[in-house]
Amino acid sequence: MRHPPMSPAPAHPPGFDLKRHLALRVTLFACLIGLGASGFVIDHSTRRIGEHVRLSGPTVEQLIGRELDTPRDGFDRSADNLALALPDALGRLLRLCIEVHTFYANQSRQRCYPDASDAAPAAVRALLAWQLGDAARHAGPIRQYPGITVGHVTVTPDLDSEAAALWQQLRLVLAISAGVLLLNLLIYLPVRRALRPTDRVLDTLRRLERGDLTARMPRPALVELRRIAEGFDHLAERLQRTDRRQRQLAQRLLTVREQERRRLARELHDEFGQSLASIRAEAACAADAPPAERAAAIDAIARSTATMMDNLQRILHQLRPVGLEEFGLRASLTQLADTARRHHPACRIDLRLADDIDRLPDALTVSLYRISQEGLSNALRHGAPRQIRLALERDAHGMALTVEDDGTSGAQDTRGSGLGVLGMTERVEALGGHFSLTPRQPCGMTLHAGFPPSALTHGDLADEHPPAAGR
Incomplete structure (x- = not known):
């Protein structure tokens, strides 16, 4: 950009x-x-x-x-x-x-x-x-x-x-x-x-300019300078944490990119490579077979082609849900909930969506869909819940996405760790929001992602292709 x-x-x-x-x-x-x-x-x-x-x-x-x-x-x-x-x-x-x-x-x-x-x-x-x-x-x-x-x-x-x-x-x-x-x-x-400590203050500022984020201010006896030093150290600590976080995100981005490339290479090799090899073999057989046997070879080629098309649609959907651009966020979330209900009929999934969510910026739309997808997947995979509530609300404070479930797996819940949670956190923070995943009483988890009003109007606040949430 x-x-x-x-x-x-x-x-x-x-x-x-x-x-x-x-x-x-x-x-x-x-x-x-x-x-x-x-x-x-x-x-x-x-x-x-x-x-x-x-x-x-x-x-x-x-x-x-x-x-x-x-x-x-x-x-x-x-x-x-x-x-x-x-x-x-x-x-x-x-x-x-x-x-x-x-x-x-x-x-x-x-x-x-x-x-x-x-x-x-x-x-x-x-x-x-x-x-x-x-x-x-x-x-x-x-x-x-x-x-x-x-x-x-x-x-x-x-x-x-x-x-x-x-x-x-x-x-x-x-x-x-x-x-x-x-x-x-x-x-x-x-x-x-x-004012004698001002020389040390200036030396600390010069160290910070050279990139030494561990530099800290002295504690002068003068109350005003002491308050300034404490405020500066607080900002320096936040800057150090932010710098460390950016390094981790950069490393995470490279790792996710390489993982995604390996996954795509494996998918293309396992799915398309085998299917293309099968089509090539069937085509060779059809060329040498008598006319009566060519129909079976053609049917095999058609079945391989259909399998390739299904795999292609699945991979494209993983990369970017096509329905978001064609039907909007409301229809995509509704379809996501319906799919989850079909695969888990014992779980009741309540969907509550705010009005006017189909004209949000592209980066926010994709992030909301991916976080909802990851939240539903984690709740159904780890908690065996009886009820899940997915709410997307919009007010003067911005946009809030909440996924609550009452599930428990009878073991230690691991939904607070892993690449999926890290990916959701990255998506939310990239748009200037805040993300939390907290346990409910007596059981279950609550996922909350809040986005500021600026994320609802400026779609260029995030990267055009943010890191995909791990699944």
Whole structure:
């Protein structure tokens, strides 16, 4: 039977390493957290510093102006002795630098309020200075009573202190990111350990591809992989049994074919060879005999020819029942039951056939007839039954053939073994069905052959010439 050309296998998308994929995702997540939190901290610090400078600048102007209004030595007009107004605690809290320039003697004075924090890296200080620019700067006049401008004051953030505070926050962010990366490592290690058996799984698959059907999966600790391995081993065992069964069927097919050839050769030699030899001898005698004796030779030739025709019909019927094609399955089964009744009048044979069984596929029709024939023959040969029921039923689940008898031979029943049962099993399984032969209580046997709905519509599911059931 010619099979349609196979279409190329669909291209599968490239796979990915789960461990590497998981590690990269968590690492990327940690980096995004670090970058996002760092950007937020830097932006928040920049806004806070600018707000401090903007709000603190006017207050510093007023405090320095009041300090200048404080009575001092009349000849002391320098800025060297100015306290620059802010208390140390407030100055360290605001982290400001104050620069005062007085017009008197053109003097300047600067003071910062550093805190005790650790120094920040130069890169953090440079980044903060670049981020602030000139926006975080306040400049204003210094007025002395009665409103005379005597200088100006400049308020700027203390970059060293602010960079140290920013560095503390950034270290916290980096610690969180490092914690996420550590969590990534803690996740990666058990995942890698759990997925380590995948190498052995792939090795098992490669062995199976090379034809080693004894290959079995390891039993990983991971529950999901263990279930997959158990399911795979179950399928591998079924495949191994199927392969063994196919080998047995192939060997059985060759054996049955050779047996059938030997049987046909023996039939042709014993029956036709002897008959033809007899016809040849009679023909030779008729040629030499006088006319009065030729009639006896011709009668002998006619009898030999009739015997040959009977043997020919018997052999053809064994090879393939002609009545199936001419009259259908119902008529053939009815004739089969009638023949059995004539040869075994003491046995009652009940026949119950479903409607519309004459338009079944050819392979199914032949199999149903051969199984019925073998079932009746086995029941009558081995069990000496008083009653046999043959039922052929059809429903939504397919076709079911049942042969039940109440016979017993008084010895161990051997109907469950032999070539006949094997042939029936082969026929049923070739069409995707199931076959069973079970004992009945208190006596007798039940033969059941079930065929799926697909066997009723597709006649090419079985071989065109399935192995003949042994008789």
